[in-house]
Each structure stands twice: as C-alpha cells, then as structure tokens.
Amino acid sequence: MSPVFRSGLIAPAGVVGAALVTWAAAGPGWGLAVSIAGFLAIVAFHLWHIGLITAWARGPLDALPPEGRGTWADAFSAIYRRVRVRSAYQRDLKLTIARFREAAEAIPDGVVLLDASNRIEWANPRAHAQLGLDPDRDRGQPIVNLLRQPEFLRYVDTGDYGESVLVETNLDGARRTLSLQLVPYGIEEKLLLSHDVTQVELVARMRRDFIANVSHELKTPLTVIAGFVETMQDIELDPRQRARYLGLMHDQTRNMQRLVDDLLALSALESEHAPIADERFAILPLMLELSADAKALSGGRHAVELDLGRAASVSGSRDEIRSAFANLVSNAIRYTPPGGRIALAWRVEPQGAGVFSVTDTGIGIGKEHLPRLTERFYRVDRSRSRATGGTGLGLAIVKHVLLRHQADLEIASAPGAGSTFSVRLPARRVHPEPAADAAANGDAPTSTASPRETGP
Amino acid sequence: MSDHTSKQFDAEMEAIRSGVLSMGGLVERQLARAIEALEQDEDHGLIDAVAADEHAINRFQVDIDQMCAQVIARRQPTAVDLRMVLTVSKVVNDLERIGDEVKKVAYKAAGIRGNEGLTRTRNFDVARMASGAQGMLHKALDAFARLDVNAAAEVVDDDDAIDHAFNAILRQLISFMMEDPRTITAALEAVFIAKSIERIGDHAKNIAESVVQVVKGKDVRHASAEQIRAEVAGE
Numbered sequence: 001m002s003p004v005f006r007s008g009l010i011a012p013a014g015v016v017g018a019a020l021v022t023w024a025a026a027g028p029g030w031g032l033a034v035s036i037a038g039f040l041a042i043v044a045f046h047l048w049h050i051g052l053i054t055a056w057a058r059g060p061l062d063a064l065p066p067e068g069r070g071t072w073a074d075a076f077s078a079i080y081r082r083v084r085v086r087s088a089y090q091r092d093l094k095l096t097i098a099r100f101r102e103a104a105e106a107i108p109d110g111v112v113l114l115d116a117s118n119r120i121e122w123a124n125p126r127a128h129a130q131l132g133l134d135p136d137r138d139r140g141q142p143i144v145n146l147l148r149q150p151e152f153l154r155y156v157d158t159g160d161y162g163e164s165v166l167v168e169t170n171l172d173g174a175r176r177t178l179s180l181q182l183v184p185y186g187i188e189e190k191l192l193l194s195h196d197v198t199q200v201e202l203v204a205r206m207r208r209d210f211i212a213n214v215s216h217e218l219k220t221p222l223t224v225i226a227g228f229v230e231t232m233q234d235i236e237l238d239p240r241q242r243a244r245y246l247g248l249m250h251d252q253t254r255n256m257q258r259l260v261d262d263l264l265a266l267s268a269l270e271s272e273h274a275p276i277a278d279e280r281f282a283i284l285p286l287m288l289e290l291s292a293d294a295k296a297l298s299g300g301r302h303a304v305e306l307d308l309g310r311a312a313s314v315s316g317s318r319d320e321i322r323s324a325f326a327n328l329v330s331n332a333i334r335y336t337p338p339g340g341r342i343a344l345a346w347r348v349e350p351q352g353a354g355v356f357s358v359t360d361t362g363i364g365i366g367k368e369h370l371p372r373l374t375e376r377f378y379r380v381d382r383s384r385s386r387a388t389g390g391t392g393l394g395l396a397i398v399k400h401v402l403l404r405h406q407a408d409l410e411i412a413s414a415p416g417a418g419s420t421f422s423v424r425l426p427a428r429r430v431h432p433e434p435a436a437d438a439a440a441n442g443d444a445p446t447s448t449a450s451p452r453e454t455g456p
Numbered sequence: 457m458s459d460h461t462s463k464q465f466d467a468e469m470e471a472i473r474s475g476v477l478s479m480g481g482l483v484e485r486q487l488a489r490a491i492e493a494l495e496q497d498e499d500h501g502l503i504d505a506v507a508a509d510e511h512a513i514n515r516f517q518v519d520i521d522q523m524c525a526q527v528i529a530r531r532q533p534t535a536v537d538l539r540m541v542l543t544v545s546k547v548v549n550d551l552e553r554i555g556d557e558v559k560k561v562a563y564k565a566a567g568i569r570g571n572e573g574l575t576r577t578r579n580f581d582v583a584r585m586a587s588g589a590q591g592m593l594h595k596a597l598d599a600f601a602r603l604d605v606n607a608a609a610e611v612v613d614d615d616d617a618i619d620h621a622f623n624a625i626l627r628q629l630i631s632f633m634m635e636d637p638r639t640i641t642a643a644l645e646a647v648f649i650a651k652s653i654e655r656i657g658d659h660a661k662n663i664a665e666s667v668v669q670v671v672k673g674k675d676v677r678h679a680s681a682e683q684i685r686a687e688v689a690g691e
Contacts (some may be wrong), residue, residue, distance in 0.1 A: 137602050145474060145601040148481025150512075168488060170594065403653055 008071045011042050043432070051146030053079075062087070065414060105152065109315045110194035113183075118143050118156065118190065130139060130194050143192060152180060161190075166197070177201040199419075213377040215391065217259055221252035255391075262393040271401040280431070281318040283354070284311050286325070287346050294329045294342060301337070301338035309347035312354060312432045314425060316405045324401035327394040328358045328421045336362035336418075359420040365413040373411065374399040398423075405429060465531050472523050473601075476544055477549070480597040483551050483558070487590050487656070490562040494649070496582040506562040514557040517611055520548050539673060544667045545647035547600065550659040554593065555561065557652040557659075561586070564652075568645045577599075581628070582646060585621040586653045592618065592660040599667045609684050611664035618657035625650045 015038030023031025049072040056065050067081055068076030104111055110127030112120055119140050120133065128135050131147060138146065144153055147167070150292050155165040164181035176198045183191040228245045231237075236285035237245070291306040298304060313319065332342050339360040348354050365373065365380055372378045377392040402409055486509035493502040524541050527533060533541055592614045599607035629643045629650075665684070669675055672687055 003536065132598070134602065134604075140600060142470075142474060145477045146598065148477050148484065148597065150478070150482050150485055153481065168485075170488065170587075170590060173591060310541050 003069060004074060007074075011070070012039070015039055015042065043140055046072075048237075049076075066125070076084075099127060109179075109196075112143065112150040112190075112194075113191040114143055114190040114192055116158045116188035121189075127192075127194060128194060129167070129175070132169070147180075152456060153404055156182070164193075166201070181198070210376055213392070214259075214263070217377070218256060223251045225249050259391045259393070262391045266393055266400065269320070269397065269404065278315065279318055280313050280315045282311065282313050283346055283356075284308055285354075286318070286322060287344060289322070290325055290329055291344055293326060294344065297330055298333050298342070302333060302336055303341045305341065305346075306345040307343060307345040309345070310358045310432050312348055312430050314354060315429050315431070316425075320401045321405065324398045324423070325356055325358075327398050328423070331390075331394055332360035332362065332419070332421070336360040340418075348430060348432050352430060352432075354425040354427075354430035356424040356425070357420055359418065361418040364417050364419055365411070366415050367413075370411055370413070399437075465527075465533075465537075468523070468527055468531070469537060472520060472527065472541070473546055474627050475516065475520045475523065476547055477597060477601055479513060479520065479548065480593075480600070481552050482513055482516065484590070484597070485509060486513065486555060486558045487586070487593065489567065490558045491586045491590065492564045493581055494586060501560050506559055510555050510559045513552060517548050519646045521545060521597040535668070536673075539670050543670045547666050550662045554656050554659045557655050560652045561649050564645045564649045568642045569669050570650075580651065581621075581625055582649055585605075585625065585650060586656075587617065588614070588621060589653050589656040589660065590616050591633060592657055593663075596663040596667070599664055603671050604669060605668050605671050608664040608667040611638045612661055613682050615657050615661040618654055620652050622654040631659055 015035055018033045018038060020189070022034045024183060044183060049068055052066045053070070053076070056063060065076055065079045067073070105124045105126075107124060107158055108126065110124065110130040112123040112127045112133075114123050119142050120138050121140075123131075123133055123135070123138075125135075133146060149167040149169075151165055152167050155161075155238070161184065164179045166179055167178050169176050169178055172237045176196055177200075179195045179197045181193045181194060181195075185191055213260045220399040228249050232245060276409035287308055291304060294302075294304045329342070331343065336342060341359075342361075343357075343359040345359070346354070369378075373380075374395045376396040379390075379392055397408060402423060406429070408424045410422040410424065411419065412422075486506055489502050489506050489509070492640075493506070496502075524545050527541055528538075592611050595607055595614070597610045598604070601610065624645060630644055631644045633640045668684060668687065674687060
C-alpha cells in the first residue's frame with residue numbers, strides 16, 4: 001500500500017470511528033449526521049487543495065507551488081521540488097546563453113545572424129554601429145534593404161562567399177570602408193561578419209598616390225631634359241643657345257636631385273627605429289646659421305629678422321632639427337613675394353618648452369588646406385610650388401623629424417595675411433642656460449649635411 | 457484568396473520593395489562618386505562611372521514600374537498594399553531624377569576643376585552641402601525600408617538645412633563674381649552644381665513624404681515640417 005493511500009485513509013477511518021461512537025452514545029440519527037458532516041469536510045478539504053493547485057498552474061510561470069496539508073503535503077512538496085530543479089536548470093541555461101551572447105557582443109567585429117531569406121535575426125552592437133542598424137526595429141528586415149551598396153548586393157547574389165567584399169559606408173558623414181563576409185551555417189542560415197578596414201585602405205591608397213606622385217614629379221624634369229637633348233642632337237646650336245639649354249637642363253637635374261635627396265631623407269627618418277642621437281647642442285648658433293642661410297637663399301629680396309630669446313641647449317639630433325627648421329625657413333622665403341619680411345624667433349616658455357617660429361608676410365594658406373599640409377606631395381597650388389623649386393616633401397620631413405623629437409608643429413595662417421609656423425619642443429628636451437654666452441657649446445657638431453650623416 | 461496566392465503576393469510586394477532599395481543603393485553610390493569628383497583634383501574615371509550608374513538606374517526604373525503594373529493588373533491590391541505600389545512608382549521616379557541631377561553634378565565638377573582660386577574653396581563648401589544631401593537620401597531610404605515615419609519626418613526637417621546652405625553658397629558666389637569678373641564662368645557652373653544638389657535634397661524629401669503617406673495613408677506632400685510632425689505623432 002502506498003504511503004499516500006495509507007495517509008489518505010486516516011481521515012475517513014476517523015470519521016467512521018467517530019460516527020460509530022456517536023451512534024452508540026446518541027442513537028443512529030446522530031451517528032449518521034456525524035458521518036455525513038465528516039465526509040463533507042473531507043471532500044471540502046480535497047476540493048480546496050485542488051483549487052489551490054489549479055490556481056497555481058494557471059498563475060504566473062515563475063510562482064512557486066502552494067503548500068499542502070495532510071495527504072496533499074507530500075504531493076505538493078514533490079511538485080515544489082520538481083519546479084525548483086527545473087527553474088535552477090533553466091537559470092543555468094539562461095546564464096549559458098547570456099554568456100554566449102555576451103561573448104558575441106564583445107567581438108570587436110560586427111556580427112549579424114541572418115535567416116534563410118537573409119533577414120536579420122540578431123546583431124551585435126558593433127554591427128549596429130558599423131552598418132547603421134537599429135537594434136529595436138531591424139529584426140526580420142532583409143539585410144539587403146539596409147546594406148544597399150551595389151557591390152554587396154552583387155556579392156549576396158553570387159552565392160560564392162569564399163572571399164569578403166569591400167563596401168564604402170557613409171553614416172552621419174563619416175566615411176568608412178568595411179570588409180563584409182557571409183559565412184553559411186546551419187540550414188541555409190548565414191553569419192555576416194563586418195570588419196572596419198578604413199585605415200588599411202587609407203594606407204594602401206596613400207601608397208598608391210605616393211608612387212603616382214613620385215613618378216609624376218620625376219617625369220616632368222625628365223621630359224624637359226629629354227626634349228633639350230633631342231634638340232641638341234638634331235640641331236647645330238650656336239654657343240649662346242647651347243649654354244642656355246644646358247643651364248635649363250642643369251636646373252632640372254638639380255630639381256630631380258633635390259627630390260631624390262628629400263625622398264632618401266624621408267625614408268631614412270621613417271625606417272630608423274633606433275632612438276635619435278642623444279646629442280645636446282646649443283640653439284643660438286643654430287639660429288644664426290639659419291638666419292645666414294635665409295639671407296643667402298633670399299638673395300636680398302626679403303628682410304630677414306632674427307629674434308633670439310634665452311640661450312638654451314636642446315637634446316636631440318642637431319642635423320635632423322636643423323633640416324626641419326631649414327625647411328620651414330626655405331618655405332617662408334619661397335612663398336613670400338620680394339620685399340616681404342621673414343622673422344625667425346626662438347623663445348623659452350615659462351613652462352620650459354622651447355618654441356622656434358618662422359613668420360612671413362607671404363601668400364598665406366587657406367584653413368581647409370592646413371590639416372593636409374604635411375602630407376607628401378600635398379600642394380595648395382601646384383603650379384606655384386613647382387615654379388619655386390619645392391619638392392612637395394619638405395613639410396613631410398619636418399613632421400617626421402618633429403615626431404621623433406616629440407615636438408609639435410603649429411601653423412597659424414590666413415590667405416594673404418602671411419603664415420607663422422611654430423615648432424614646440426617639449427620642456428624635457430630644452431635646457432635653458434643661465435649665462436647668455438653659454439652658447440659656445442664646444443661639442444655641438446657643426447655639420448650641415450643631410451640628417452643621415454650622424455644617424456646612429 | 458488562397459494561402460498560396462497570398463504568399464506569392466507577399467513575395468512579389470517584397471521583391472518590389474527590395475528592388476526600390478537596390479535602386480536606391482545604386483543612386484547612393486552614384487552620388488558618393490560625384491562628391492568624390494567634386495573633391496578631387498583629377499578625374500580617375502569617376503565621370504564615366506557616374507554615367508554608367510545612370511544607365512543602370514534607368515533600367516531599374518523601367519523594371520520596377522513594370523513589376524508595379526503587373527501587381528496592380530494581376531492581384532488588384534487594396535488598402536496598404538495599393539498605397540505601397542502607388543508610392544513605389546513615385547519613389548522610383550524621385551530616385552531616377554536624383555540620378556539625373558547627380559550626373560549633372562559630376563559633369564559640371566569636371567568643368568570647374570581647371571579654375572584655381574575660386575573652385576578650390578567653392579568645391580569644399582559645395583561638397584559639404586552634397587554630403588548633407590547624401591545623408592538625407594540615406595536616411596530617407598532607411599525610413600522607406602523600415603517604414604519609419606519619425607526618421608521620415610527628420611528628413612523633411614533636414615531639407616531646410618540644405619536650402620539654407622544653397623542660399624549661403626549663392627551669396628558667396630555672387631560676391632566672388634562681383635569682385636573678379638574672371639570667375640563668373642566657373643562660379644555659374646558652381647551655382648548649377650549647388651542647385652542640382654538642392655534638387656537632390658528635394659527629391660530625398662519627397663521620398664520621405666512618400667513613406668509617411670504609405671504608413672499614415674495621408675498625402676503630406678504640401679504640408680509643412682510641423683504639420684508632418686503632428687501627423688506622425690498623432691497615432
């Protein structure tokens with residue numbers, strides 16, 4: 001006999017016992033009445049429990065089952081145990097799913113789950129940001145309705161997802177290049193992976209542009225020289241013409257020479273990972289050299305001013321810094337019409353930073369050009385730059401030298417109002433000297449050759 | 457209608473919608489290329505690409521119009537579906553017109569490229585205005601994909617900004633032309649470019665209004681931005 005059956009019989013047996021006792025004591029009428037009342041009470045007790053369990057079963061999913069009494073206690077506690085076990089199991093499952101989802105969300109690339117008809121099922125936050133998806137609205141939306149780039153549509157249609165496809169996006173004015181790849185999984189479902197390759201593409205593009213630019217810059221003088229050579233081969237020239245042509249050819253070879261020198265300097269600056277020569281040199285003699293160079297370059301066409309601030313020695317590569325400063329000075333001269341003023345200045349700021357600046361009264365630069373000015377071969381005005389003998393690499397060299405010295409380049413300029421180029425050397429590289437004549441720093445190298453020469 | 461036919465009908469409607477959006481994607485790329493042509497010093501074959509896109513866009517228009525005509529003839533759609541089909545015809549029309557304007561922008565960009573001085577700075581402003589129009593078009597097409605009336609109302613607002621930008625550029629160009637008559641030819645080209653971009657903004661706005669019309673069933677073409685907002689808010 002099962003325990004439930006046994007305990008279930010206690011109450012009816014009690015009622016029968018009580019009825020028999022009453023019968024004996026007060027006659028059959030009372031006995032019958034007691035037995036009817038007793039059984040009604042038992043039925044009510046059971047109905048009440050059935051009511052309890054029904055209400056629980058219909059109630060919210062996470063409600064715990066009620067407590068039962070008597071016969072029902074065992075049954076209810078068995079249900080209770082079962083519910084507890086199940087909900088613990090579900091909690092584990094939910095936790096596992098949540099962990100997986102968190103992992104998917106943490107992936108630094110965009111991930112979108114697509115169903116058989118390429119509708120969005122789920123996407124991680126990175127995908128929302130990269131692809132411009134709306135987390136609330138876009139479930140069930142065909143992905144091709146939102147990623148409409150013709151390149152992507154063609155990729156989806158081909159059905160060949162072995163390789164990724166590059167698409168351009170423009171969300172809120174920010175242009176990005178994304179590499180998208182579909183990965184089939186499950187039954188016709190797909191994973192869309194998106195990876196931001198904007199920087200990679202930018203570098204590739206700059207490299208392409210650079211090669212095109214170098215070729216172009218070399219081709220122009222070569223064409224000129226080739227033309228003269230041909231002429232001189234074909235035609236007998238009188239000595240004066242001959243000298244003129246040779247002079248022009250010489251100019252062009254000098255341009256090419258300058259370009260190649262600058263390219264070599266730039267590539268040396270870029271490829272040198274070793275720390276720059278740990279020299280220390282006095283700044284004032286360098287300023288005097290620069291000023292003399294400026295006067296020579298100008299040939300008396302400009303007023304060259306020199307404003308020497310506090311004497312200091314600078315730690316860093318003298319040759320590199322000289323080449324950077326000289327580039328700024330020669331730019332100032334080339335872009336300032338005759339009669340203009342070029343002012344070179346050195347000062348040590350109260351916080352200890354050293355500032356070298358070149359101010360000119362030249363043609364100035366529009367603000368839209370400033371961010372790109374240090375790009376190689378970037379030119380505000382092509383015809384002018386080449387006419388004045390620029391290689392298009394000067395400021396790129398300056399930028400690299402300054403990067404290696406943790407220095408900043410500041411440019412203040414407006415078209416027609418002249419420009420000021422300032423180099424700010426960090427305080428830890430600038431050592432102000434107490435005495436003004438301490439400039440006679442004997443061990444400062446005075447070589448003025450290319451920055452290669454004293455490289456480590 | 458049996459379950460089978462209604463499923464097929466749904467598929468046809470979906471195909472029409474996706475067709476419009478693929479066409480939109482093409483127009484977006486075309487516009488991006490035209491902006492690149494505005495910003496760059498050299499052509500790099502962008503103009504040819506823009507012209508090729510234009511052909512593809514025209515083909516799309518013919519195909520989608522035909523799909524719409526067939527759905528109307530064969531399925532006799534009603535209510536929302538009918539509104540959708542009719543709206544699609546309008547949206548496709550707007551997209552095709554945008555394609556035309558983009559082509560004009562690209563060709564004229566080549567025309568003013570030679571002129572230094574004026575165009576360097578002007579192109580910069582005009583390209584920025586074009587980026588604004590590009591953003592509007594993208595938002596309008598997203599709103600169409602999602603049937604998102606709020607985003608559509610935003611596009612209608614954005615059109616004001618484009619109109620302001622157009623007026624500002626116009627004023628600047630006029631002062632340039634007064635200062636130096638040699639810039640007039642190039643400045644006029646720049647005016648035409650800005651006008652085309654302003655038209656692109658208008659067409660993007662039309663598309664956004666069409667979205668409101670599909671969802672709300674009300675014609676908001678000549679309503680003000682505030683009225684459209686009220687219409688969108690009144691659920």
